[in-house]
Amino acid sequence: MSRRARLALFAAAAAALAVTLGAGLAGLPSFGSQLTSYARLLNELAPRQRHVTDVVSAITFDYRGIDTLFEEFILLAAVAGISVLLRPLSDEVRELPEDKAPDRAIPPPSPAVWLLTVLLSSLLALTGLETVTHGVVTPGGGFQAGVILASALYVIYLGTNYRTVERYQPAPLLEASDGVGAFGYVVIGLLGLLAGDVFLSNVLGLGGTGNMIAGGTIAVLNLTVGLEVAGGFAILGSEFLDQTAVIRTKSRRR
């Protein structure tokens, strides 16, 4: 199709789809008027049954825990896929910028920048840890915490240089964190089976409502997700960073 023909067809199709969506959306109950009895039930049951205050966490990790298990593997698969896609191919080399011009060494960061970097990254790390441990109490949980933890690594890059990042993020450790987190979710699910109950059933003590350590497996699953996401996003970032910073295509004539 020519670009013009495509646009014409799209305009017609989009108009028809707009009518379709409009008809469907018009059939919805008016905005803010409905709360399904399922939602009411969960809001009522979750704090009592699971001793959590954040109902979303209870749904994510308990009532619909199997969804989240697969969601974790979506992330794991995406990270594995990105590692595959961005791996150094045979016509590419890894070289640090310094290797190219050894006489032009990059100056080490000034002490003030160092201090700021350490402060900011520790702050992020603490925020991440706070978020993951309070998953059952307040909004936020393993996923958000994982991303925050991973971003702490990138503050180090901003403040220093690529070598430092490579030193502080050993790839095997990140991969292991990614894998252990995902595996941990499966294992906790299997613990339910081993305890003679069903997959992903709560086998731990529920603790007191509002307490940080409450909700039984919900809290532990939050931790595994945090581990997985932190590792995953750190790998993800480092793969893209590698492409920009150190991977070069060998010069060759086509």
Next chain:
Amino acid sequence: MSQAVIAVALVWVAASGTAVVLTRDPLQQAFVAGFFGLGLAFLYLSMQAGDVALSQIVVGAIALPLIVLLSLAKVRKGRE
């Protein structure tokens, strides 16, 4: 009151979403997309969805713009 906040957030999201699509230069688009991501987070917050808003901030306003920028850096470097 809360309705008005939601309405403002909805308009913000619709306008910035349109801007994201119509900004054809990817570098500029990355920044507009960050603004759109913040708008979404604000909308979710105004609809009492704290968990989703937090996710949206870490993903839509931090992680994805960062990756887009890194991709652009790679692509531009290749062009030189």
Next chain:
Amino acid sequence: MSVLAYGVVAWLFLIGLYGVVTSRNLIHMVVCVSVAQSATDVLLLEIGYRTGGHAPVFVSLPAHPGPAVDALMQALALTDVVVGAAVTALLLAVAVQVHKRAGTLDPDELRATRE
């Protein structure tokens, strides 16, 4: 209010599609996909919203605090945000490789799969 709320959903989805169809740059296109994707999250949260409802977090509230909004739709939207992030990142990685291997980011100039 309903018209505005639900209209935004349809608008975001369609404008995202428009961006994908007309894009001349893969990175731009990927961001447009994520715009269309955000329409689904907005829809889910709007379905779960209850006027005057508070967040489904039951910390230090009076004994009968009135209705909370739908936590279930929030959990679904949460999952969808992660899914969207994963797909977007993967697509960007493909785009970077396409640029390296095909020398262009214009989707209309990619001819390796052309019939």
Next chain:
Amino acid sequence: MTAVNLVVSTSAVIPASVAVPLGGAALMAGFSRFLPRLARDLIAIAVALATTALTLILTAASAGHPLIYWFSGWRPARGMVIGIDYAVGPLGAGMASLAGVLASAALVYCLRYFDSARGRHHALVLIFLAASVDFCLTGDLFNLFVAFELVAVTAFALTAYNAGHPAPLQGAINFAVTNSLGGMSVLMGVGFLYARTGSLNLAQIGQTLAGRHADALVVVAFALLTGGFLVKAAVVPFHFWLPDAYGSAPIPVCVLFAGVMSELGLFAVIRVWVTVFSGLDGGTGPRMRAVLLGLGILTAVIGAVMALAQVHLKRMLAFLTMSHLGIYLIGAGLLTPLGLAGASLLVIGDGLAKSALFLGVGVVQHQRASVSETRLHGAGRGLAVTGVTMALGALLLADLPPYVSSAGHGLLVDAAERAGLPWMELVVAFSVVASSGAVLRAAGRIWLGWGDGESPGPDTGTADDPGEESESEPGPASAEGAGGADSGQAERDRAGRRRRAPLVMVLPPLALLAIGLGLGLTSGIEEHATAAAAAFSDRAAYATAVLGTAPVPPAGGIAVPPSSVVSAGGVLTDLGQVLAALCVAAVALDRRSAGLRRALAAGTGWLRRLHSGLVGDQVTWLTAGLALLAALGAAALH
């Protein structure tokens, strides 16, 4: 006592069928760098085989009545579903077993295929398998969406595995963009249904909608859900991504794609139709049948014609796959247990045979560094076993008895006749003959040296994608930078290239065909399939099993046609199809029929131009398709 044991064991088998592949994948992703290559391969194969065994157990155990499993132990309370269930029936579990078999075959084949991307393809294949199992077993609409996305994400990554070449990357882009948009369509449909029914459970949504009249919201929800799944099922006009992805993905990945992935999309269409929408008031069945059959016929015919027009072997098989998907949609779209049973047997038999064909092409590619039919003219000497595999696979796809596809074909034709559509047999026969004829033509040219070789004539069709031919070379294109030991292996591979194809590449396709043959020879396979399909098609029984507390009595009194009646006329039809496919191949290879070929090429030129491979075009068609489906849905349901 034994009954109790069986209950206990199956209730552990159900979660294990996803936990085992997921756990294996997580370990593979996290620790593969500490394992030697052979250990990674063997562990991955063992995990895939174990998953296959688990799903086979489920297929057998769920034969009488569905097995319901509530995760985290959340059974329905106060008449309301609060958790997520797996509703295991023989049809879904059988589909999952097929995924397991094909994943195992692909992993065995990988022993000599992939480079050392540090075992990450193992993780991806195992996650793909787990997602397929979840897709087949889940009883929850949102969980179905999650499985849809997980299948998609692993599949995008696997498509682009050979990241050093443009074609797979572009295939991955087209695939990922269209399927992501399909996923969004599904999710919006989920949202609509939740807003209406207050539930995400298939059975409960169906119960709530049952007996009601379909209004605009329900129609739109139907269109969005079905449209999204049809993107994955690659049904016209949602199919444009399929040849780009299947034609450029690595061979072992094609095996998974052609055998199960698109079939999962069809599975979801029928499952959602039966459990959610079929109870709607107003006699919607016949009109819905017309919609599904129309889409199926278009897909079957266009796929077959396009397959004939290809000389790129993988694209040819991709269009063949698409044509077959159309046939399955015809079978399932009849909306009778008999038609669904026929489609199911065809999915199994054809899935095995198509995978064998892809694996055969992989051997040729590995040994001869080309996938162009014309460039390979006469190049098959020395690869006799693979030649036999290809020819046999094509004949079996044309329903040569006693292969299991033949049984499926018989059931499908019978179902069409009972539905008052005897001409449907001709549509199916045309599609099967044309697509199998294309493969036989290629086999004749490559192994027997018949017909013309590479020629600049107008009938040459698609040129080979530059660069794609060498994709399977373990060395130059895609070796991991640090893989010193593996590049040594690659050197040895290249030195031995002309000697003999490795056994782990030659044997898996034959093993797959043997499985299909064994199933075809199993007595009563038609009855089993029909019973499974009848259970799958019974909305009320499904709802009772999921929501009710009382066990459902085993479904009895299903009219299963005596198999002798089916096979009497069926064998002749099948043999006729096989002969016709051979004739198509012979005519296509005959030098005297050049004029005919030119006419055909000219006549199908517009069709080929539509398959532009441009993602912008594909999304435009997707948009149009969704709108069209909504219009058809409104006509059928309203």
